[in-house]
Amino acid sequence: xxxxxxxxxxxxxxxxxxxxxxxxxxxxxxxxxxxxxxxxxxxxxxxxxxxxxxxxxxxxxxxxxxxxxxxxxxxxxxxxxxxxxxxxxxxxxxxxxxxxxxxxxxxxxxxxxxxxxxxxxxxxxxxxxxxxxxxxxxxxxxxxxxxxxxxxxxxxxxxxxxxxxxxxxxxxxxxxxxxxxxxxxxxxxxxxxxxxxxxxxxxxxxxxxxxxxxxxxxxxxxxxxxxxxxxxxxxxxxxxxxxxxxxxxxxxxxxxxxxxxxxxxxxxxxxxxxxxxxxxxxxxxxxx
Ligand code: GLN
Numbered sequence: 001x002x003x004x005x006x007x008x009x010x011x012x013x014x015x016x017x018x019x020x021x022x023x024x025x026x027x028x029x030x031x032x033x034x035x036x037x038x039x040x041x042x043x044x045x046x047x048x049x050x051x052x053x054x055x056x057x058x059x060x061x062x063x064x065x066x067x068x069x070x071x072x073x074x075x076x077x078x079x080x081x082x083x084x085x086x087x088x089x090x091x092x093x094x095x096x097x098x099x100x101x102x103x104x105x106x107x108x109x110x111x112x113x114x115x116x117x118x119x120x121x122x123x124x125x126x127x128x129x130x131x132x133x134x135x136x137x138x139x140x141x142x143x144x145x146x147x148x149x150x151x152x153x154x155x156x157x158x159x160x161x162x163x164x165x166x167x168x169x170x171x172x173x174x175x176x177x178x179x180x181x182x183x184x185x186x187x188x189x190x191x192x193x194x195x196x197x198x199x200x201x202x203x204x205x206x207x208x209x210x211x212x213x214x215x216x217x218x219x220x221x222x223x224x225x226x227x228x229x230x231x232x233x234x235x236x237x238x239x240x241x242x243x244x245x246x247x248x249x250x251x252x253x254x255x256x257x258x259x260x261x262x263x264x265x266x267x268x269x270x271x272x273x274x275x276x277x278x279x280x281x282x283x284x285x286x287x288x
Contacts, residue, residue, distance in 0.1 A: 008056060031075065089156075091216075102279070123182065125179070125189065129157055134167055145171050149176075152175065179233040186239060192247035193230065227246070231263045243268060253278040264286050
């Protein structure tokens with residue numbers, strides 16, 4: 001008898017489990033449903049459906065890649081983020097649920113500013129897939145966004161993601177290292193910059209170390225290089241009444257706050273990720 005969806009799912013799960021992949025059953029379901037374009041409900045109800053030879057080959061190949069510790073969404077080539085489907089490429093960080101916390105914190109500010117001014121200009125420094133900026137644009141129709149990155153590959157990916165999600169008319173890209181090539185002022189400055197200490201990057205799990213770009217992870221000796229660069233010029237690029245929203249490492253709240261306070265900002269709010277770690281800081285210009 002040929003393979004059914006159920007037998008392929010079981011085979012995939014067992015191979016992943018034997019290889020020591022944590023969450024083997026979930027990864028098997030994600031790979032199979034992603035590759036075959038089936039919803040979780042369809043996956044459950046179509047267990048006895050036969051699977052074609054070509055699909056069996058694609059699924060087995062994907063399972064081999066996962067066994068070699070390639071992350072599920074790299075294999076599928078795209079990932080959901082804040083309700084958008086985003087294409088990944090080799091020079092973009094895979095968007096993570098932690099970063100949705102930053103989006104959730106900043107949406108009310110984008111709404112408030114849009115309501116006051118009838119528009120809101122957002123800049124996303126080191127935009128990668130465009131995740132943060134595009135999620136904000138999708139939530140607030142009056143907003144416009146600029147995504148910067150040093151990687152051309154990332155900028156092309158962000159642009160493609162803007163098009164795929166119907167946001168291209170309100171999204172531009174610019175090749176820039178932090179504020180290097182940026183002109184003008186913005187109502188909202190957001191970034192998820194690299195913040196891992198250089199000596200820790202090599203110790204990250206293989207899924208991250210070998211598949212996320214080092215340039216999106218490595219924040220220098222103390223992990224704070226990018227925050228220094230951003231804080232240094234943020235004052236020249238923030239509109240009055242605007243905010244700066246940053247993702248940070250779990251132990252960087254004090255250090256990053258100190259950097260921005262020294263440049264004339266004050267901490268407006270902070271938020272923890274789903275794991276309970278400090279993950280997001282929001283600054284505004286000091287009133288004085
Ligand atoms: N949160 C990422 C990680 O998993 C790091 C992202 C970053 O440095 N901005 O390791």
